[in-house]
Amino acid sequence: MKSFENIDVKSVKEAVGLLQRFHNEKKSAAVVGGGSELLQLMKDRVATPDYLINLKTIPGLSYIKEERSAFRIGALTTLTEIEEHKGVQEKLLFLSQAAGEAASPQIRNAGTIGGNICQRPFCWYFRSANFTCLRKGGEICYAVAGDNRYHAIFGGGPSYIVHPSDMAPPLVAVGAQLKIAGPAGEKVIPLEKFFVLPQVNHTRENILGPGEIVTEIQVPHPKAGTKGFYHKVRERLAWDHAIVSVSTVLQTQGGAVREGRVVLGGVAPTPWRVPKAEQFLRGKKVDENTAQKAGEIALEGARPMKDNIYKVALAKSLIQRALLASV
Numbered sequence: 439m440k441s442f443e444n445i446d447v448k449s450v451k452e453a454v455g456l457l458q459r460f461h462n463e464k465k466s467a468a469v470v471g472g473g474s475e476l477l478q479l480m481k482d483r484v485a486t487p488d489y490l491i492n493l494k495t496i497p498g499l500s501y502i503k504e505e506r507s508a509f510r511i512g513a514l515t516t517l518t519e520i521e522e523h524k525g526v527q528e529k530l531l532f533l534s535q536a537a538g539e540a541a542s543p544q545i546r547n548a549g550t551i552g553g554n555i556c557q558r559p560f561c562w563y564f565r566s567a568n569f570t571c572l573r574k575g576g577e578i579c580y581a582v583a584g585d586n587r588y589h590a591i592f593g594g595g596p597s598y599i600v601h602p603s604d605m606a607p608p609l610v611a612v613g614a615q616l617k618i619a620g621p622a623g624e625k626v627i628p629l630e631k632f633f634v635l636p637q638v639n640h641t642r643e644n645i646l647g648p649g650e651i652v653t654e655i656q657v658p659h660p661k662a663g664t665k666g667f668y669h670k671v672r673e674r675l676a677w678d679h680a681i682v683s684v685s686t687v688l689q690t691q692g693g694a695v696r697e698g699r700v701v702l703g704g705v706a707p708t709p710w711r712v713p714k715a716e717q718f719l720r721g722k723k724v725d726e727n728t729a730q731k732a733g734e735i736a737l738e739g740a741r742p743m744k745d746n747i748y749k750v751a752l753a754k755s756l757i758q759r760a761l762l763a764s765v
């Protein structure tokens with residue numbers, strides 16, 4: 439690991455100020471939450487910041503507050519805290535389950551929700567210091583001609599990563615908002631608008647600008663008659679990222695879908711909503727036939743690579759299963 443200076447900051451303002459200062463001075467700096475992902479990248483010399491800004495020393499950034507219409511979750515809240523929170527289990531069971539399905543117990547105890555949605559890709563070429571691929575400022579995406587069994591079937595090009603977060607798909611499915619602090623103050627945006635496709639920027643996964651950090655996730659209470667579901671398929675049961683995951687949040691009335699979202703994980707560089715399938719479901723009763731048809735519609739336009747065509751069939755059947763479990 440390259441040597442670096444650790445700075446224990448005491449406030450969001452201090453963190454933002456330091457990030458901005460280092461950016462202006464053209465020095466490399468990174469913020470760290472639980473460190474479960476970033477420190478691995480640093481050990482592998484893929485990330486080599488001169489300064490590490492430790493957010494964990496900011497008091498009051500780890501909380502789950504249940505308010506009248508939403509949960510407010512501080513960016514430093516760990517995945518275990520979300521998994522085990524009674525209110526979250528009661529109102530957003532699928533979110534608690536998604537937290538419980540991420541990584542291993544040790545990583546969930548240290549890993550924060552802020553770090554989870556800001557984590558870098560797990561593409562093996564990206565994670566190896568031996569490959570200076572497009573995302574790291576090189577000229578080539580090695581996944582195109584290389585081993586792309588875990589890569590994108592939607593939204594790829596010129597980089598073909600899949601977004602690795604287990605929390606992002608259910609949070610997008612339930613319509614979560616994100617609070618971001620930066621040099622210009624605070625802003626709240628829909629989480630869905632946080633992630634960027636490689637065709638917009640192939641070196642970054644989200645819209646965070648210089649000096650900006652995530653401070654809070656706001657999760658609305660689902661409307662009456664709403665049920666959600668999260669399911670993840672992974673290679674190793676002990677801990678692993680999703681090969682494909684699906685999150686559904688459906689509001690039904692009189693047996694028919696009023697509104698709902700279907701969001702896939704592990705298939706695209708961002709959590710991948712499938713609006714045509716959502717549109718198809720509106721007004722329909724979910725049964726074997728509609729669930730199967732929705733899965734087929736959702737996968738229209740998929741562009742699998744040479745090693746990952748299996749993801750198409752897998753995603754279809756996961757959507758079908760999730761929809762049947764969501765009513």
Ligand SMILES: Cc1cc2nc3c(=O)[nH]c(=O)nc-3n(C[C@H](O)[C@H](O)[C@H](O)COP(=O)(O)OP(=O)(O)OC[C@H]3O[C@@H](n4cnc5c(N)ncnc54)[C@H](O)[C@@H]3O)c2cc1C
Nearest residue numbers: 471472473474475476541549550552553554556604652678
């Ligand atoms: C072996 C292994 C398996 C894993 N498996 C899974 C899995 O199955 N599912 C899954 O979802 N994740 C997985 N992860 C990824 C990750 O460790 C966890 O999701 C964890 O929640 C990350 O949180 P952290 O606080 O430790 O992040 P950190 O390591 O502290 O940070 C991760 C990234 O986010 C940035 N960051 C952190 N906090 C903020 C903030 N508040 N604002 C802006 N940027 C921020 C950091 O600069 C860094 O780039 C795995 C990681 C490892 C090492």
Ligand code: SF4
Nearest residue numbers: 561563571579597598
């Ligand atoms: S998919 Fe993205 S991260 Fe992976 S090799 Fe290609 S450019 Fe690099």
